[in-house]
Amino acid sequence: MTERQLAFVFDLNKCLGCQTCTISCKTLWTDQPGMEYMWWNIVNTMPGRGTPRDRDQMGGGFDAEGRAQAGVLPSAKDFGEAWDFNYDEVFYEGKGQSAHLHPRSPSANGKDEAPEWGPNWDEDQGAGDYPNSYYFYLPTICMHCTDPACLAACPRQAISKREEDGIVLIDEDRCDGYRFCMEACPYKRIYFNPDRFISQKCVMCFARLEQGVAPACVRQCPGRVRHFGYLDDEESDIFKLVKTWKVAIPLHPEFGTQPNVYYVPPLAPPRFDENGEIDEENPRIPMDYLRSLFGPAVDQSLATLKLEMEKTRQGEKSELTDILIAYKWQNMFIPFVEDPGELSRPAPKS
Amino acid sequence: MRVGRVDTRDEELLSPESTAWQEAAVNEVVLSPTPLELQPTDYIRVSRNGRPYGAVSSMRVSALHNGDSVFFHLVWQDDSEDRAIKDINQFVDGAAVMFPIVEDAPLIGMGIQGKPVNVWMWRADWERPKNVAAEGMGTTQRRDDPALSSAVRHADGNWDLIVGRSLEERDAPPGTIALAPGAASKIGFAVWQGSEQERAGLKAFSPAWQDLELDA
Ligand code: SF4
Numbered sequence: 001m002t003e004r005q006l007a008f009v010f011d012l013n014k015c016l017g018c019q020t021c022t023i024s025c026k027t028l029w030t031d032q033p034g035m036e037y038m039w040w041n042i043v044n045t046m047p048g049r050g051t052p053r054d055r056d057q058m059g060g061g062f063d064a065e066g067r068a069q070a071g072v073l074p075s076a077k078d079f080g081e082a083w084d085f086n087y088d089e090v091f092y093e094g095k096g097q098s099a100h101l102h103p104r105s106p107s108a109n110g111k112d113e114a115p116e117w118g119p120n121w122d123e124d125q126g127a128g129d130y131p132n133s134y135y136f137y138l139p140t141i142c143m144h145c146t147d148p149a150c151l152a153a154c155p156r157q158a159i160s161k162r163e164e165d166g167i168v169l170i171d172e173d174r175c176d177g178y179r180f181c182m183e184a185c186p187y188k189r190i191y192f193n194p195d196r197f198i199s200q201k202c203v204m205c206f207a208r209l210e211q212g213v214a215p216a217c218v219r220q221c222p223g224r225v226r227h228f229g230y231l232d233d234e235e236s237d238i239f240k241l242v243k244t245w246k247v248a249i250p251l252h253p254e255f256g257t258q259p260n261v262y263y264v265p266p267l268a269p270p271r272f273d274e275n276g277e278i279d280e281e282n283p284r285i286p287m288d289y290l291r292s293l294f295g296p297a298v299d300q301s302l303a304t305l306k307l308e309m310e311k312t313r314q315g316e317k318s319e320l321t322d323i324l325i326a327y328k329w330q331n332m333f334i335p336f337v338e339d340p341g342e343l344s345r346p347a348p349k350s
Numbered sequence: 351m352r353v354g355r356v357d358t359r360d361e362e363l364l365s366p367e368s369t370a371w372q373e374a375a376v377n378e379v380v381l382s383p384t385p386l387e388l389q390p391t392d393y394i395r396v397s398r399n400g401r402p403y404g405a406v407s408s409m410r411v412s413a414l415h416n417g418d419s420v421f422f423h424l425v426w427q428d429d430s431e432d433r434a435i436k437d438i439n440q441f442v443d444g445a446a447v448m449f450p451i452v453e454d455a456p457l458i459g460m461g462i463q464g465k466p467v468n469v470w471m472w473r474a475d476w477e478r479p480k481n482v483a484a485e486g487m488g489t490t491q492r493r494d495d496p497a498l499s500s501a502v503r504h505a506d507g508n509w510d511l512i513v514g515r516s517l518e519e520r521d522a523p524p525g526t527i528a529l530a531p532g533a534a535s536k537i538g539f540a541v542w543q544g545s546e547q548e549r550a551g552l553k554a555f556s557p558a559w560q561d562l563e564l565d566a
């Protein structure tokens with residue numbers, strides 16, 4: 001346990017799957033050579049295979065006794081390569097009317113081969129049969145775990161967890177590109193930069209935090225999905241959602257790393273039964289599926305959510321629904337409420 | 351291991367075909383996997399338990415110097431030639447020679463605090479070898495060293511590597527072994543097979559120091 005811990009709560013009932021968070025992170029942090037395929041923040045449709053594909057089957061983390069578990073090192077294809085496109089053909093070779101723009105797999109060495117996978121490839125497929133089909137969006141970043149498997153796996157002590165806020169960082173000068181961290185991270189949130197021969201991941205926008213500005217993915221989210229703050233700050237949304245109301249719960253708690261991204265699990269509309277009648281008893285998203293993601297705590301969380309939302313419907317006051325509605329956007333990430341547009345910046349290096 | 355003295359120029363000693371190497375004594379060095387229980391993290395021990403590494407079991411080594419530079423010629427079997435990272439889950443081949451800086455520096459664990467070792471490390475994707483100072487696992491400091499040179503080819507399922515360094519001590523990176531004609535030291539060897547995802551402490555190594563004597 002570090003002295004303090006910054007944490008996120010993502011409300012899955014509000015996520016639009018718009019990937020604004022993903023793009024805000026991409027433009028801020030991963031636009032350099034060797035980072036083309038990196039998405040430190042990614043939003044996947046669930047049920048789905050995730051990014052990298054089948055990540056939940058890739059091992060890593062710790063067992064119930066705290067023993068390290070072997071993990072798989074994903075390939076660039078598993079994450080989804082950065083495709084290129086036939087721009088030359090369409091724009092410069094006079095085939096604008098006959099050829100259409102399409103992605104090419106970069107590992108096909110110039111051959112015009114269609115990619116067979118990409119990040120968020122199975123977008124909006126979900127599961128279930130009409131009229132009971134369902135899906136929801138699941139954003140993931142590095143969870144800045146309380147017991148980081150990445151840190152424990154590194155033989156060079158290149159990964160550290162900051163005492164003052166619990167941010168997990170890779171020291172790029174110490175990293176030798178061994179990638180044990182990538183294998184060991186059960187959430188598969190570390191990427192390898194082949195150009196620089198180092199591993200890289202979400203840095204929680206620590207440079208923004210030092211200026212009092214919330215992380216880019218938090219501030220840019222148009223869905224008001226992302227709450228952010230100190231886990232021990234009793235006034236924060238984080239404390240109230242995680243500790244007081246206990247509706248925000250970790251993803252895959254059985255991975256054993258004590259992640260610090262918490263999720264408000266998804267409610268779903270009721271099912272239709274065989275006669276086309278509304279079946280209030282059975283939720284459209286099978287509870288077993290949700291338990292497989294969020295553990296047994298998901299039952300209580302959904303029950304509390306339903307109860308408090310019902311209160312609001314009846315015109316009563318509910319602190320919980322008020323927090324989740326997020327009437328005032330800036331309140332979602334107190335004390336990191338500075339507007340980056342109003343900060344003075346050092347002159348850009350020439 | 352004797353380091354014979356020859357009157358051959360550096361450029362020629364950097365060629366595996368040179369007659370000097372054909373005439374040099376060949377030492378058969380036995381290699382074995384580094385012990386699993388000594389791997390530095392629980393993760394590495396658990397993940398490589400039952401997943402063998404360090405399968406290269408021997409290496410043929412010759413050594414020569416010409417008064418100005420010393421060269422080691424290493425030949426070992428490796429059917430897959432892994433020269434470049436083609437995917438993020440791949441690793442490249444490598445080899446290293448290691449020397450104790452103080453006489454009783456331990457070979458296993460790459461030295462220990464206060465008892466450093468010096469490693470000349472070659473990796474198939476590097477332009478030239480690197481000079482590594484270490485005082486125990488996880489403490490390695492890699493430095494560029496223009497005095498280091500190498501030549502390599504992969505033929506008939508073997509790596510054939512020459513790695514050498516000028517005997518000049520001026521401008522040597524901190525922690526570099528001082529070798530001179532007539533001097534004695536010790537030497538160890540290591541090999542990484544990229545195709546087996548070997549890196550860091552996952553390698554084949556010579557488990558004990560060998561004596562090293564440079565002809566006067
Ligand atoms: S999510 Fe993975 S990379 Fe991030 S702290 Fe946890 S184990 Fe490390």
Ligand code: SF4
Pocket residue numbers: 014015016017018019020021022043137139220221222223224225226
């Ligand atoms: S920006 Fe917000 S709403 Fe859009 S995908 Fe990300 S978390 Fe969901």
